[in-house]
Amino acid sequence: MRARDDAEFTEFAANAIRPLRRTAYLMCGDWHRAEDAAQDALVNVYRRWNRIERLGGLNSYAHRCVVTAVLDQARKPWRREHLDQTDDSALVLPDLVGGIDDRMFVIEALGALPPSQRACVVLRHYNDLSVEQTADILGVSPGGVKSQTSRGLERLRQLLAQTERSAL
Amino acid sequence: MSNDIERLLAAAADDTDRPLHTDLDNILARGRRSVRRGRIAIASAALVSTAALVGGVTAWTGAVAGAADPAGITVDNSTGVVTDNESGTKAVPPPPVSPLSDAEIVKRCKRWDSEALTRHNSVGNGDDKAGPINDRWKVILKVGDQTKLDAMLMSPDQSIVSRCTFGSELRTAFAMRHYTKSSVSAAEDADKSSMGGQPETVESHSRIPAPNVARVLVDVFGEKAPREARVSSDGYFSEGAPDWIAWEKVDPTDQPKRVQGHPRIQRVRAYDAKGKQVYEWKYTPHR
Numbered sequence: 001m002r003a004r005d006d007a008e009f010t011e012f013a014a015n016a017i018r019p020l021r022r023t024a025y026l027m028c029g030d031w032h033r034a035e036d037a038a039q040d041a042l043v044n045v046y047r048r049w050n051r052i053e054r055l056g057g058l059n060s061y062a063h064r065c066v067v068t069a070v071l072d073q074a075r076k077p078w079r080r081e082h083l084d085q086t087d088d089s090a091l092v093l094p095d096l097v098g099g100i101d102d103r104m105f106v107i108e109a110l111g112a113l114p115p116s117q118r119a120c121v122v123l124r125h126y127n128d129l130s131v132e133q134t135a136d137i138l139g140v141s142p143g144g145v146k147s148q149t150s151r152g153l154e155r156l157r158q159l160l161a162q163t164e165r166s167a168l
Numbered sequence: 169m170s171n172d173i174e175r176l177l178a179a180a181a182d183d184t185d186r187p188l189h190t191d192l193d194n195i196l197a198r199g200r201r202s203v204r205r206g207r208i209a210i211a212s213a214a215l216v217s218t219a220a221l222v223g224g225v226t227a228w229t230g231a232v233a234g235a236a237d238p239a240g241i242t243v244d245n246s247t248g249v250v251t252d253n254e255s256g257t258k259a260v261p262p263p264p265v266s267p268l269s270d271a272e273i274v275k276r277c278k279r280w281d282s283e284a285l286t287r288h289n290s291v292g293n294g295d296d297k298a299g300p301i302n303d304r305w306k307v308i309l310k311v312g313d314q315t316k317l318d319a320m321l322m323s324p325d326q327s328i329v330s331r332c333t334f335g336s337e338l339r340t341a342f343a344m345r346h347y348t349k350s351s352v353s354a355a356e357d358a359d360k361s362s363m364g365g366q367p368e369t370v371e372s373h374s375r376i377p378a379p380n381v382a383r384v385l386v387d388v389f390g391e392k393a394p395r396e397a398r399v400s401s402d403g404y405f406s407e408g409a410p411d412w413i414a415w416e417k418v419d420p421t422d423q424p425k426r427v428q429g430h431p432r433i434q435r436v437r438a439y440d441a442k443g444k445q446v447y448e449w450k451y452t453p454h455r
Contacts, residue, residue: 006196009196009199010192010196013192013195013196014192017188017190017192018183018188021183021188021190022181022183023181025181025183026177026180026181031183031186035188035189035190038190039190039194039195039198042195042199043195043198043199043202046195046196046198046199046200046202046203047199047202047203047206049199102176102179102180103179103180103182106176106177106179106180107180110180121173121177122177125173125174125177126174126177126178126181153173156173157173160176
């Protein structure tokens with residue numbers, strides 16, 4: 001890759017790394033894994049830098065890479081072994097003031113969703129991507145995105161409501 | 169409707185208290201390594217594919233070139249022995265070139281050719297204008313040894329080939345004259361369809377009617393292995409003068425077959441320099 005392309009990529013990566021990490025975090029609930037996934041996604045973007053359509057396609061491709069990276073990580077056996085174990089340092093620090101950290105509840109509730117529903121909810125309601133963009137990233141039909149998102153939201157609300165009741 | 173969820177998600181993903189540990193230079197380096205590995209993989213795959221393709225084509229070409237043509241022959245370059253691929257038998261080597269000089273051959277054949285010319289004319293072959301053989305006739309093929317001779321002489325006008333054959337001990341001999349062109353006129357062709365307008369040199373198994381003939385195999389009645397004939401540049405060939413005494417010994421009790429006209433030559437096959445068959449004639453009874 002030429003130096004000019006490297007400079008352009010570095011600028012893109014600097015802007016995209018945090019959003020990608022946040023998306024990955026919502027998908028996996030672990031800041032370390034999220035950062036790894038964001039890095040992997042950016043490496044994949046670099047590999048296809050000259051072949052990606054810059055206008056519109058770049059962001060979609062980066063998100064597709066990060067979602068794939070998170071799902072790939074979850075499939076790895078050495079990751080699966082620790083899936084149910086909570087890494088205290090990786091989770092959001094407890095809200096020392098409020099006592100209860102809403103953020104942790106959301107992450108745990110998201111973690112209880114099936115991966116496809118989780119991905120749909122995150123991409124549609126956190127990243128503000130359209131149904132078509134989400135379908136393209138996940139490689140499913142728009143109808144599938146709609147139904148998965150709907151079920152995911154419904155389940156997420158149930159889980160959060162349960163958490164609130166138990167917290168009271 | 170889902171604003172509450174969006175708000176919760178945004179809050180959960182808040183990373184203001186999470187410093188970034190990623191080094192962009194490290195990502196660039198990983199990306200470059202990945203691109204390099206990809207290029208190497210593509211180049212390797214292309215190289216392996218090309219090598220496989222070239223190897224396959226080479227092997228295929230070699231196999232095609234090296235494969236024995238089932239209808240052809242295989243020549244052992246060190247011994248010169250010819251193997252008939254069809255039967256797998258080794259052919260009897262060609263007869264030696266006669267040590268007699270051309271002048272001596274003309275001298276010896278004159279008497280017998282004269283008789284043949286008389287016979288030729290007596291059966292109405294008025295087209296034989298070549299006259300008796302003399303020193304102007306060219307010896308185109310001569311095979312044999314001190315006891316046998318099979319010679320072919322071409323007339324100066326190239327219309328007649330006189331074949332002069334001496335059997336065992338050079339005691340018995342005869343000569344035949346053959347037209348080098350079609351032996352029958354167009355008008356006679358219908359009546360003599362068996363001749364098919366072939367030059368007599370072909371009908372008499374003196375010449376192969378095909379170009380680029382390098383080797384000829386002749387199957388002789390009573391012999392298990394085919395004989396390799398000696399071939400002239402014009403396709404004239406001789407499998408060797410018949411040994412009349414031996415011929416009588418082939419099967420003395422088999423008179424009826426010979427009475428029925430079983431020819432001495434049963435099959436003639438010709439091959440080009442690569443061993444590919446270019447001509448075949450086979451005797452078929454009741455033809």
